[in-house]
Amino acid sequence: MKLFDHPNKKFMSRFERYEPFIQDYTQMNTLDACDRKYFYRMVLGRAPKRTNFQVVLDFGKAYHKFREVLERSSQSGLNEMSSLGAGIEAALSVELDVPPRGSKFEYLDKAKLLAACKVAFIWWQQEKKQGTKKVIAIEQPFNVMLPDGSFIGGRADQIIDWNGKRYGRDFKCSSKTPEYFQKGIDPNDQCVRYTVGESEISGERVVGIIFEALFHSNTGKTRIEPFLSERTDSQLAIWLAEKVHINEQLKLNREKDIWPMRTHNCAWCDYIKVCRASSERAQMGILEMDYNLKPWNHENVDQEVVE
């Protein structure tokens, strides 16, 4: 995997650097949260041994496996019930973390996962019966060069044709309300990034992304709701110019080897004990002791995502 050069190592200079040259949504999301967090996770490749939301990540991964295998099995000629069986087997192969007692995500267990698969299967059956959406690609990776020679990458859950237009489709799991979820899809970096990337790999302008959200909670019913998020050519052009600008800022971080602490989200951050240590030496000790060396690679869809 191609990495960025760091010829001017000053901060934590004893550590190797693994910053991926191809930038995906999770990398940029991490940078948005905090430059220092980006440095720990994406440059030094250090991942928490256990995140506060491990079971949420595991549940999302299992649900994605289900959707992927269900569709793939059906496209390979298996009947609906056999496709369902293959999907459930794939979902159950993902181990779910057991959250600490009293955690608000204690309800995310195998029974809840099976309930989610059942709801999704019925949704999927109805869509197949209607026949208005055609899935043309599943789990399709993309790497696209930007005007400054940098690359963005990602992996499309699905690319589909619907009403004579092409869309990306992204499966989400959420414990929030649909109203709250909707607020997060515009503006949304992933939506534009995937619209650009999926247009490139499918050879046709993708109009936008359909976020198909599975809502779960410890009290309410599990249900699915789709949210359409389209982007115009002018929005894509502005996004591209902003990405080039952010790359300039990142280049400056690299050149000076300064990774500013953005403290707005510290209370929820998995790296807070590193940042609280009183010296660079102590911070390095904590990163070595309490974090795994797990360099980021966007093509490895099974890696843990620390949001």
Ligand code: SF4
């Ligand atoms: S604890 Fe705060 S400053 Fe440190 S990495 Fe996390 S968000 Fe950034």
